[in-house]
Amino acid sequence: MARSDKSALPGGTAMLVLALLKEREMYGYQIIEELEKRSNQVFRLQEGTLYPLLHSLERDKLVTARDQETPSGRRRRYYRITAAGLRALEEKKEEWQVYSRAVTAILAGA
Amino acid sequence: MARSDKSALPGGTAMLVLALLKEREMYGYQIIEELEKRSNQVFRLQEGTLYPLLHSLERDKLVTARDQETPSGRRRRYYRITAAGLRALEEKKEEWQVYSRAVTAILAGA
DNA sequence: ATAATATACCTAGATATTCTAGGTATAGGA
DNA sequence: TCCTATACCTAGAATATCTAGGTATATTAT
Numbered sequence: 001m002a003r004s005d006k007s008a009l010p011g012g013t014a015m016l017v018l019a020l021l022k023e024r025e026m027y028g029y030q031i032i033e034e035l036e037k038r039s040n041q042v043f044r045l046q047e048g049t050l051y052p053l054l055h056s057l058e059r060d061k062l063v064t065a066r067d068q069e070t071p072s073g074r075r076r077r078y079y080r081i082t083a084a085g086l087r088a089l090e091e092k093k094e095e096w097q098v099y100s101r102a103v104t105a106i107l108a109g110a
Numbered sequence: 111m112a113r114s115d116k117s118a119l120p121g122g123t124a125m126l127v128l129a130l131l132k133e134r135e136m137y138g139y140q141i142i143e144e145l146e147k148r149s150n151q152v153f154r155l156q157e158g159t160l161y162p163l164l165h166s167l168e169r170d171k172l173v174t175a176r177d178q179e180t181p182s183g184r185r186r187r188y189y190r191i192t193a194a195g196l197r198a199l200e201e202k203k204e205e206w207q208v209y210s211r212a213v214t215a216i217l218a219g220a
Numbered sequence: 221a222t223a224a225t226a227t228a229c230c231t232a233g234a235t236a237t238t239c240t241a242g243g244t245a246t247a248g249g250a
Numbered sequence: 251t252c253c254t255a256t257a258c259c260t261a262g263a264a265t266a267t268c269t270a271g272g273t274a275t276a277t278t279a280t
Contacts, residue, residue, distance in 0.1 A: 123266080123267085155267095156267075156268055156269080158267075158268060158269070158270080158271095159266080159267050159268070162266095162267095163266090163267095180276095182275085182276060182277090183275070183276080184274095184275060184276065185274090185275085
């Protein structure tokens, strides 16, 4: 995830992608743009990050994929979240809450 | 940083360590325990993560180090944050705020 | 007294994640 | 016609963290 200092949120990328897919099925390129838009340009996934990630989510059965052509003939691969994916999302969200609260506590000091 | 799913917050570990050192100088083992305590056991740095990290912070002049023996003869290496370290901490905190707000926005949905 | 555990430092190599830097192909606009 | 945007992909590099060791002394339990 491209940010000023090159760092990212580990495991978090999958969580964000699953969160988008919870709303509706989307194709890869669209996920990148949505994520950028909704974060107000805070992060923009690199294609080299997203596509392999989608493949691993599919392998783990957290999403399913189907190909579809646009009227103009362009190929798109749509991803849809599965029941297991929804469960995984809830878990990751819970972890994120716990984690960010702990970080906040430490930053706030003694 | 040991968590249930093995993931961590990249760059975040340095931020947390610097946040502790802002309060007072500390030695490595102590940092591990303080971090665990203040996060309510949410994370516990592995020694193999912390010691190399402290060395890189020292190399980058964000901290300075000095050795000291306890009355009983045990060696401890104390780390103190530098002015550059304080600046780096403020930057990382700002990034964290921006980042966590963006994540929250995406998790909250459209 | 001795054994086991805790303290305290360290490193090398494996693993996981993301990035860089390419590649392919089509659509649409200048 | 050429350039940019769309849309997919992968290989290899870079980075961060973990695993799994190692050394040594102090403290606690047997």
